[in-house]
Amino acid sequence: MIFAWLERRRRAALLATPAPPEWAETLHREYALFRRLAPEARARLVDIARVLVAEKSWEGAGGFDCDDRARVVVAAQAALLLVGIEHDYYDNIDSVVIYPAGYRVPGGRVGPDGLVVDMADRRVLGTAHSTGAVVLSWKSARAGGADADDGRNLVYHEFAHALDMLDGVVDGTPPLPDRQTYRTWFEVMTKYYERLVAAAARGRRGTLLDTYGATNVGEFFAVATEAFFEKPRQMQRRLPDLYATLKLFYRQDPAGWPRRARG
Template identity: 45%
Template sequence: MERFVQIFVQEKHWEGCGGLVLDDEVRVTISGQAGLLVLGLPHEFYENVQSVLVYPSAIVTPERNTGTFEIPQGPMVSGIPILGEAQLHGPIILVWDSVKRNARHPEEGHNVVYHEFAHKLDMLDGVADGTPFVGGRQAMDRWTQVCQAEFLDLRKRAEKGQPTYLDKYGATNEAEFFAVATEYFFDKPKEMKAHEPDLYEVLRDFYQQDPSTREPVRKGR
């Protein structure tokens, strides 16, 4: 992991935005969490991550249009505060306030770093559709079967205003479902395994690791 962090910090373009001073704490915290996702995967899985932009707190951007050939250098969403973003052919954007808070409170099941880097893993095959490269035909069939059922169930419950296990944001679309499920998988693995065993299993097979067997790391106080 130490090696991963070293390489990741050097290899990617890092930028402090909105007055954020980008120091080692920022780089190492983000790289460490990004690295956890790919512990069992080849390092190349992040070849589509070129830059990481970090803002101090929630970003609200003015309305603007991106030119057809312009590579976006800032958040795409206008007018509403965002805590993070992963662009298909663009940077990962993170908000340091949220990164720190999420790291201190894994029990909340929210982690913007896991979330945005999961999007990038999903996008590696060229589309953000909630299905990353899961391997052979059999694994793919199982993935589709489990995720589709869970996604539709979450969407149905969210629409009816019923309580849901995963955050309702995961009902937005399949890509958000995968990113939200990834947050729970790494933040609350034991609970997720008990609650959503099938979903836990396909994520375990994709990520090639079983976080439920690790002892939770206590961070902060």
């Protein structure tokens, strides 16, 4: 396709120029996990983030000034999910809308149009729409970047929904390579989803997986993604087959990353 060819050329031209020098400083200061990645992974992440910044429509809302720093911090975290996999830069997402903090969604919660709404303290921190927008709170997106080990990351969560939606349905299952992988995925994810639902019903707060993941299978995948990147050693030890399944999908091994910055 001509269009795909033009797109590839445009991307190659963009990546042939060096990243803006302030990017490295912003990422070192604002994105704790970035400092732990190996040089090759850092380079891949920055390249993906540059394409996301260039090709998505970035919009500030509610008075938020969506400046270069905000775009870099959000795009880099979104890029982490893609570093190991074959992808097309969240082809299903056209725009990223950033509010200063939590915001209220006009008209309420989940609708049949596939609107996914994440509630926290009755205010919404982030949503991913099947119509092509990811909506985020800057306060939460920034806090998520600053802390690499608290198990929570709004940007990973929302972009995991975007991956889930690539096949058109929000069912906790992104597109997978073959039937065997689907079978394993379904088995393992269902087992842990049901466990989390049972734990939530007993009123137990999830320690490793946030009980918000018991809301539905779509939320389970998003919450499991947060824990996979933010509590990988604990997940590998306590939920080894869940860790292995996510590792197979993301083709990354965060449990092997150093706990401290490489410098």
